[in-house]
Amino acid sequence: MSPQAGPATQAAPLIATAGLAAIACYAIVKFDVLIGSNGTLSWLLPALLPIAAILGIGAAMRLRNRSPQMYADMGRNRGDDLSAPALVLKADQ
Numbered sequence: 001m002s003p004q005a006g007p008a009t010q011a012a013p014l015i016a017t018a019g020l021a022a023i024a025c026y027a028i029v030k031f032d033v034l035i036g037s038n039g040t041l042s043w044l045l046p047a048l049l050p051i052a053a054i055l056g057i058g059a060a061m062r063l064r065n066r067s068p069q070m071y072a073d074m075g076r077n078r079g080d081d082l083s084a085p086a087l088v089l090k091a092d093q
Contacts, residue, residue, distance in 0.1 A: 027034060028049065032042035064071040 028046045031046045032038050035041060035045070060071070063074070
């Protein structure tokens with residue numbers, strides 16, 4: 001984090017993460033109520049979430065091991081000059 005980052009910039013993401021995690025957990029636990037069924041779908045569809053998360057983490061780890069540069073560039077804008085270092089702006093400018 002930058003030296004100018006105050007408590008609000010640190011607390012807000014933590015509060016948002018906690019809130020989203022609580023909502024996701026509640027939705028998964030009460031999924032049968034959400035879909036209006038107690039059948040196979042009430043446990044099969046929520047089971048896909050951790051499976052997708054595990055597959056995504058595995059794919060990211062594989063990419064990081066096989067192509068570190070591609071992994072480092074992941075998430076950057078395609079319009080960014082990937083050969084140039086990131087521009088850092090100072091708060092007093």
